[in-house]
Amino acid sequence: MALGPRLDLRQSQQLVMTPQLQQAIKLLAASNLEIETFIADALEANPLLEAGAVSREDGDNGDDGGDIPREEFSSDQLIAQGKGESEAPLDIDSSALDRDRDTGDGRAIGDAEWGSAASSPGASQDLPGIEENRAADLSLADHLDQQIGALACNPREAFVARHIAGLLDEAGYLTADLADIADDLGVDSDCVEDALEVVQMCDPTGVGARDLAECLALQAREADRYDPCMKALLDNLDLVARGEVAQLKRLCRVDDEDFADLLRELRAFDPKPGLAFAPASSDAVVPDVLLSTRDDGDWDIRLNEETLPRLVVNRSYYVQLSQGRPDEQTRGWLKEKLADAHWLIRALDQRQKTILKTAAEIVKQQDGFFRRGVSELRPLTLREVAEQIDMHESTVSRVTSNKYLHCDRGCFELKYFFTSGVASSDGEGASSEAIKSRIKALTDAEDPKKVLSDQKLADLLKEEGFDLARRTVAKYREAIGIGSSAQRRRQKKLATLG
Numbered sequence: 001m002a003l004g005p006r007l008d009l010r011q012s013q014q015l016v017m018t019p020q021l022q023q024a025i026k027l028l029a030a031s032n033l034e035i036e037t038f039i040a041d042a043l044e045a046n047p048l049l050e051a052g053a054v055s056r057e058d059g060d061n062g063d064d065g066g067d068i069p070r071e072e073f074s075s076d077q078l079i080a081q082g083k084g085e086s087e088a089p090l091d092i093d094s095s096a097l098d099r100d101r102d103t104g105d106g107r108a109i110g111d112a113e114w115g116s117a118a119s120s121p122g123a124s125q126d127l128p129g130i131e132e133n134r135a136a137d138l139s140l141a142d143h144l145d146q147q148i149g150a151l152a153c154n155p156r157e158a159f160v161a162r163h164i165a166g167l168l169d170e171a172g173y174l175t176a177d178l179a180d181i182a183d184d185l186g187v188d189s190d191c192v193e194d195a196l197e198v199v200q201m202c203d204p205t206g207v208g209a210r211d212l213a214e215c216l217a218l219q220a221r222e223a224d225r226y227d228p229c230m231k232a233l234l235d236n237l238d239l240v241a242r243g244e245v246a247q248l249k250r251l252c253r254v255d256d257e258d259f260a261d262l263l264r265e266l267r268a269f270d271p272k273p274g275l276a277f278a279p280a281s282s283d284a285v286v287p288d289v290l291l292s293t294r295d296d297g298d299w300d301i302r303l304n305e306e307t308l309p310r311l312v313v314n315r316s317y318y319v320q321l322s323q324g325r326p327d328e329q330t331r332g333w334l335k336e337k338l339a340d341a342h343w344l345i346r347a348l349d350q351r352q353k354t355i356l357k358t359a360a361e362i363v364k365q366q367d368g369f370f371r372r373g374v375s376e377l378r379p380l381t382l383r384e385v386a387e388q389i390d391m392h393e394s395t396v397s398r399v400t401s402n403k404y405l406h407c408d409r410g411c412f413e414l415k416y417f418f419t420s421g422v423a424s425s426d427g428e429g430a431s432s433e434a435i436k437s438r439i440k441a442l443t444d445a446e447d448p449k450k451v452l453s454d455q456k457l458a459d460l461l462k463e464e465g466f467d468l469a470r471r472t473v474a475k476y477r478e479a480i481g482i483g484s485s486a487q488r489r490r491q492k493k494l495a496t497l498g
Contacts, residue, residue, distance in 0.1 A: 024347045031402035032307045048341045051309035140277040141165045147202045160195035172207035172274025206273035219269040243490025287406035289359045313341045358399045377431040436480045448492035451485045
């Protein structure tokens with residue numbers, strides 16, 4: 001065979017991800033918040049897109065020619081519909097795609113230099129009530145700032161106290177070292193300690209503490225209950241956590257009745273006083289799918305229309321721009337924007353239908369859970385759902401990520417319904433979540449004098465049809481935060497005394 005350069009023609013096939021296909025897959029896996037952000041950016045970038053009003057009274061499709069139709073289906077209708085529809089634009093094997101993808105200075109400061117801190121707004125005004133503060137959504141630092149001006153002895157102390165208030169964590173604890181604070185501000189350690197005392201005098205009582213014992217001690221002093229017995233109890237919180245009742249009674253030098261009183265007082269204190277001023281959680285869950293029961297007992301499944309605006313194509317604006325005899329570049333730009341608008345509307349419509357069909361199959365598979373509770377939750381895998389709705393497993397995985405379903409039993413992430421299983425007497429298996437729920441029910445109902453061991457729990461579960469080994473029971477028990485039999489015995493004894 002001769003050696004030398006030559007030209008060869010070869011024909012091959014490969015799966016290529018176009019930018020639009022990549023974007024469609026991202027939309028499928030995106031959460032509500034991410035979709036809202038994406039749509040807002042699209043509306044800003046494309047003048048031919050408009051957000052129509054979300055209203056159930058609107059027709060399914062108007063003359064604007066581009067809105068997403070509003071549909072409501074029963075579970076059987078959705079599943080039957082999914083059998084005959086092609087999901088090629090979004091139903092992609094991710095593994096195949098992955099194979100083809102390239103992938104301060106510290107100087108001393110005089111009192112005169114600290115005057116601006118003492119004259120800050122609210123320093124000399126009457127302090128508002130806690131209800132007013134919460135209504136105004138004040139932070140803990142702002143709430144303390146309003147009190148420090150009236151409690152500090154001089155402007156320097158007020159400045160340092162406000163600095164300390166700004167260092168407190170969400171629960172109201174000071175995690176910074178006092179020596180480091182003194183070095184950062186260029187003041188002596190005595191000034192920092194005095195400023196910390198000012199912070200600890202503020203409402204809510206217990207803020208500014210450096211550990212749990214100090215936090216509870218501040219509240220005990222405020223309640224005039226910081227006697228030697230309470231001090232001994234607070235100095236041995238580790239024994240309280242372990243339920244060492246006999247040793248605690250010896251250390252506190254009290255009898256059963258007095259010790260029970262001490263425990264009641266201890267439980268009345270707030271271990272995290274700063275949380276009363278914590279900002280409201282920004283991670284409120286908004287359901288994507290709404291499930292309700294029809295009069296005939298079947299399920300109605302629909303998307304939550306309140307989460308996303310309805311997109312339409314502004315055809316009148318397109319016609320107006322086209323009639324002005326634009327040049328070739330402008331016509332190309334208009335054509336591109338019109339195509340982008342139609343593609344986005346179709347992609348979002350496809351996303352909605354895919355979510356609905358996946359949710360419908362989940363509802364069908366977990367019908368017992370929705371009707372009777374977690375005890376009827378059955379083992380379910382992504383592959384089972386994918387096979388039933390004729391999609392790829394990776395597509396179902398994307399659909400169920402960051403998506404929530406609301407029903408009469410609460411709001412659940414779609415991933416919640418996919419659980420592993422264990423053997424049962426009926427041969428169908430039982431969900432691990434159902435097992436955990438049953439273990440919790442058994443431990444909650446156990447007699448404090450006859451706490452159930454892991455082996456006893458396994459025996460009881462076996463009588464109910466769940467074939468579990470003792471180690472498996474222990475694993476599930478620990479997963480849901482239930483202590484061992486010895487720990488539960490001590491906790492129940494403490495609860496009885498309290």
